[in-house]
Amino acid sequence: MTSPVSVVSGGSRGLGFAIVQSLLARGDRVATFSRSTSPQLDALLAANPECLHAARADAASLLQIREFVAGVAARFGQIDHCVANAAIAHEGVLATMRDDEIESMVAVNVTGTIVFVRECVRQMLVAADGDRSVTLISSVVASRGSPGLSVYAATKAALEGFCICLARELGPRGIRVNALAPGFLDTDLSASLAMENRERISRRLAMQRLGTTADVAGVVSTVSGSGMSFVTSQVVGVDGGS
Numbered sequence: 001m002t003s004p005v006s007v008v009s010g011g012s013r014g015l016g017f018a019i020v021q022s023l024l025a026r027g028d029r030v031a032t033f034s035r036s037t038s039p040q041l042d043a044l045l046a047a048n049p050e051c052l053h054a055a056r057a058d059a060a061s062l063l064q065i066r067e068f069v070a071g072v073a074a075r076f077g078q079i080d081h082c083v084a085n086a087a088i089a090h091e092g093v094l095a096t097m098r099d100d101e102i103e104s105m106v107a108v109n110v111t112g113t114i115v116f117v118r119e120c121v122r123q124m125l126v127a128a129d130g131d132r133s134v135t136l137i138s139s140v141v142a143s144r145g146s147p148g149l150s151v152y153a154a155t156k157a158a159l160e161g162f163c164i165c166l167a168r169e170l171g172p173r174g175i176r177v178n179a180l181a182p183g184f185l186d187t188d189l190s191a192s193l194a195m196e197n198r199e200r201i202s203r204r205l206a207m208q209r210l211g212t213t214a215d216v217a218g219v220v221s222t223v224s225g226s227g228m229s230f231v232t233s234q235v236v237g238v239d240g241g242s
């Protein structure tokens with residue numbers, strides 16, 4: 001039996017890289033794309049040449065997404081799990097946010113994600129059976145809010161609605177769709193947050209610490225795994241109890 005194929009957007013660093021590592025560790029063949037590579041992804045690729053596929057593509061380019069997913073299907077012959085992780089965040093109050101900042105967040109976080117999922121789902125539908133899933137990476141700010149993140153939160157809330165509808169659409173075909181809503185994680189995306197804000201956030205959490213990318217990647221591996229075969233249409237908070 002061949003091992004499952006998982007496709008992860010934005011796997012060069014941060015949470016996406018941790019997800020790639022975790023899915024490789026569970027025995028999947030994994031494919032990922034990002035606009036640029038990273039030393040850690042290059043090292044992982046060198047150590048796993050047969051089961052890791054990495055390419056450069058921009059989630060804002062629908063053509064590049066289509067070509068990437070077609071390349072994965074051609075190389076691995078199937079797609080079983082899709083993890084839509086790539087996103088960008090421009091922080092700032094709405095009144096001063098530029099058009100191009102709003103447009104780029106919608107293009108990458110919403111349109112790029114939806115088209116990436118569609119391309120993966122088309123491949124999943126070719127397979128007659130087997131455990132298949134879509135996991136969307138949302139954010140705690142979609143439901144809890146945070147000043148300066150209204151547009152970013154809007155893109156993540158859009159994915160949560162997408163998740164719930166798509167789960168209904170794909171359930172009869174045996175494909176599960178869930179979203180994870182992580183709390184603050186220490187990655188490049190959140191690097192602008194001052195140390196005092198980090199301490200304030202962690203004091204408010206039940207777990208009294210900020211999450212790590214490994215905390216969230218472990219949940220991706222579990223939620224997309226066959227042990228969760230009756231779990232769909234869920235938005236799972238991975239936020240240390242916010």
Ligand SMILES: NC(=O)c1ccc[n+]([C@@H]2O[C@H](COP(=O)([O-])OP(=O)(O)OC[C@H]3O[C@@H](n4cnc5c(N)ncnc54)[C@H](OP(=O)(O)O)[C@@H]3O)[C@@H](O)[C@H]2O)c1
Nearest residue numbers: 010012013014015034035036058059087184185187188189
């Ligand atoms: N960090 C947090 O506190 C936090 C909290 C809640 C949810 N999240 C969510 O978790 C996910 C991962 O965030 P992160 O913190 O790991 O971000 P990150 O460190 O900035 O990494 C983002 C990844 O996505 C890729 N990416 C960004 N724009 C892309 C594009 N246009 N096309 C292709 N790839 C693109 C990046 O690679 P390139 O730049 O090379 O393209 C990188 O691999 C996101 O969905 C984010 O919204 C993060």
